[in-house]
Amino acid sequence: MRLWLLLAVASAVFGQNDLIPRDAAAVEAGRRIYMGSCSGCHGATGEGSQGPSLLSGRAGRLADRALLNAIAKGVPGTSMPDFPMGAEKVAQVAAFVRSLTAPAIRTQTPGDPERGRQLFFGTAGCAGCHMILGAGGHPGPDLSNVGADRTVPQLREAVTRPSARIAEGYRAVKAVLRDGRTVEGVARNHNNYSLHVLDKAGKLHLLQASALTAMEWRDSSIMPPAAGEDAVHLIAFLARQSTRPAGGVP
Ligand code: HEC
Ligand code: HEC
Numbered sequence: 087m088r089l090w091l092l093l094a095v096a097s098a099v100f101g102q103n104d105l106i107p108r109d110a111a112a113v114e115a116g117r118r119i120y121m122g123s124c125s126g127c128h129g130a131t132g133e134g135s136q137g138p139s140l141l142s143g144r145a146g147r148l149a150d151r152a153l154l155n156a157i158a159k160g161v162p163g164t165s166m167p168d169f170p171m172g173a174e175k176v177a178q179v180a181a182f183v184r185s186l187t188a189p190a191i192r193t194q195t196p197g198d199p200e201r202g203r204q205l206f207f208g209t210a211g212c213a214g215c216h217m218i219l220g221a222g223g224h225p226g227p228d229l230s231n232v233g234a235d236r237t238v239p240q241l242r243e244a245v246t247r248p249s250a251r252i253a254e255g256y257r258a259v260k261a262v263l264r265d266g267r268t269v270e271g272v273a274r275n276h277n278n279y280s281l282h283v284l285d286k287a288g289k290l291h292l293l294q295a296s297a298l299t300a301m302e303w304r305d306s307s308i309m310p311p312a313a314g315e316d317a318v319h320l321i322a323f324l325a326r327q328s329t330r331p332a333g334g335v336p
Contacts, residue, residue: 105180107178108185110193112178112181113194115178116180116182119178120179120182132183141187154173157169157183158176186237186239189233189234190237191234191327191328195238197318197319197320199319199323206323206324210312210316210320212320215286215308217229226256230327231328231330232324234328238321241321245312245320246313246317248306249307257303258270258271258303259272259273259303260302261283261293262302263299269285270285271284274290278295280292286308
């Protein structure tokens, strides 16, 4: 009796998480259904259009059962229709919707992480600007935990279109000093009195506003984009970077 109760409680608490599959095949099957049935209202990457974004707000916080219900039965009184397509397909679409917000380390990615590592520390030149667990350089952000901090769509955008969104504290700037010298890099700290610029060599310049004659802000990232196969392997490598043990990521 006690054991039964314990099991019932355990499955009520933990069982929730097993209703939606996470394997790459289910996510891919769900992606295909999503593109046909949902993307018109929620956008191709869940960013929202006619319907709300599935990346932020309510959808990301729905428990598994509520997410499955919303898809199968719709949201009454709104334009979200019901999709009576059978439990397996509903679960597949839900798997895709979850993959849009899941940390990269919890999803399966195509590409070869080992090849990605070689590129990162080798010919792709990423390590010249980024550290992973103490290896590499500045001025880019440390990527040791990027697989836990970012989703796969976010990694893909960061690697293939660096200028689409510039991380806070990494805006590119060119400062011209009174003595004619110029300093180029990312502005780490900026107020009315001073500017801290981290240059491509990783050197930090502390500049007083009074010593500057001009400051040119750039809209593009100082980071060059990666493309094609290289990008796929690099994303697979980055997706696995976490400072916590793989099993310990919630
Ligand atoms: C005709 C447009 C339309 C289509 C097609 C559509 N949705 Fe929606 N969806 C909406 C709207 C509008 C809402 C917001 C409902 C509300 O106000 O709570 C919504 C809400 C949701 C929510 C959040 C539910 C909640 O309780 O907050 C999820 C998840 C969702 N849709 C997933 C999907 C999926 C998956 C598909 C495809 C199988 C899909 N939607 C197709 C319009 C649509
Ligand atoms: C010249 C320096 C430089 C090089 C080379 C470089 N990056 Fe970056 N990277 C940056 C800077 C600066 C940022 C932050 C500003 C931005 O968002 O563009 C950044 C941002 C990123 C981010 C987003 C981090 C986050 O927290 O969201 C990822 C991922 C990334 N880089 C991966 C790479 C990879 C992979 C390569 C190699 C193909 C690479 N970078 C090469 C400078 C560089």
